[in-house]
Amino acid sequence: RTKWLIALCLCVLVMLLEFLTYHMAYRIGYDEGMLTTPPVVVQKSDEKAMQNLSRFMADVFASRESLAGILDNREERLAWIRDPELRTETAWGLTRELISRGGAILALPAARELIDAGYAAGRCQVWAPRADAVAKALLAEHQYTSAYDYLKTAEEGYEKEGMTEPLVRTLQTMSSIDQMLNRNEQANMLLQRAVDAASHLGPDALPVRSRLLAAQGRLARTTGRIPESREYFKKALALCSQPDKTTGDLALASISMGEAMLEAGRKEEARELFLKGLSGSENASYLLNDCLNALRGLARISTEQGNYEEALAYLYQAEGAARGVLPADHAFWAGLYDQRGWVNILR
Incomplete structure (x- = not known):
């Protein structure tokens, strides 16, 4: 028994010494490793990270469907980004990339989730313009109902944050x-x-107010309130008679002022403003209604000047722009065919 007891004590002593030696060596090695990482470890880590990033970027740029797949499974595919804010910004960047490739419809689920999460976090100032950007992409594809929902989201954010100028622009786009x-x-x-x-x-x-007054005048004329519409046009002309530029919202201002000039009998000035507005609205599909009014206005001027072929050309151009976009029961069609009929009779 004594021999076995001595042997057991020796085994315990050896195991204790081995454990203490291993623990001390591990701690020393860990501390040294934290201070100076071996170059081989850094190199292998970098290589692995680059391989993962290369595969990720290859999927991003492979196709729209591949990019949409990343967004649909972004919790898993973007898990390697540890910072939650950076992960969200990366997801939005991928969403914007998909939209820019003509995949606005594919990007909608991710866009809606990201925007709603941004609003819930109280970051309306950041996400309201992004909702606006999604709406503009949808408008470019004539997806008016979906675009309207995103415009409403943007409008709520702009109003909450007191961002007056974009709020006015969004409200007018929704009105159009x-x-x-x-x-x-x-x-x-x-x-x-x-x-x-x-x-x-x-x-x-002042240009913003004049544009809104002109829009009110046009709406009043559409609903049969002719005297009221003329008053709106007069006020609009008094505020801003000659917009200098024709890009973006100012294209709408040019068309609106052209309508006001036409109502006032100043046909040559109206023609110039219509043409400026049309040239500046090529990439703004939300201005379609106003562009159609400009084309019909140009046809009216050409008709009154006896240039019937040119008038018909403008009317055919308006028909082509509206075909497949405006519903069949829209009031535009009755007015267009009525005007074309009179031009043909006069010709």
């Missing part, structure tokens, strides 16, 4: 869509809200 869809009462209400919001802008916002 309502007019295209024959929702004139809703369009009028939104225009009035835009006018009320624009009253808080500074003196540099």
Whole structure:
């Protein structure tokens, strides 16, 4: 028994010494490793990271469907990004890339989730313009109903953050869509809200106010309130008679002022403004309704000047632009064919 007891004690002593030696060596090695990582470890880690990144980027640029697949499974595919904010920004960057490749419809689920999460986190100032950007991409593809939902989201964010200028622009765009869809009462209400919001802008916002007045005049004329529409046009002309540029919203201002000039009998000035507005609205599909009005205005001027072939050319151009976009029961079609019939009779 004594021999076995001595042997057991020796075994325990050896195991204790081995454990203490291993633990001390491990701690020393760990501390040294934390201070100076061996170059081989760094190199292998970098190589692995680059391989993962290369595979990820290859999937991103492979096709729209591949990119959409990453977004649909982004919790898994972007898990290698540890910072939550950076992961969200990366997801939005991928969403924007998919939209830019003509995949706006494929990007909608991810866009909606990201925007809603941004609003829930109280970051409306960042995400409202992004909702606006999604809406513009949808408008470019004539997806008016989906675009309207994102515009409404952007409008709520702009209003909450007190971002007046983009709020006015968004309200007017929503109003234009309502007019295209024959929702004139809703369009009028939104225009009035835009006018009320624009009253808080500074003196540099005269072009914005004149554009809104012209839009109100056009809506009044559409609904048969002719004297009221002329009053709106007169006020619009008094505020801003000659917009100098024709890009973006100012293209709409040019068309609106052209309509005002035509109502006032100043045909040559109206023609010049219509042409400027049309040249500056090529990439703004939300201006379709206004572009159609400009083309019909140009046809009216050409008809009154006896240039019937040119008038018909403008009317055929308007028909081509509206075909497949405006619904068959839209008031535009009756007015267009009526005008074309009179031009043919005069010819």
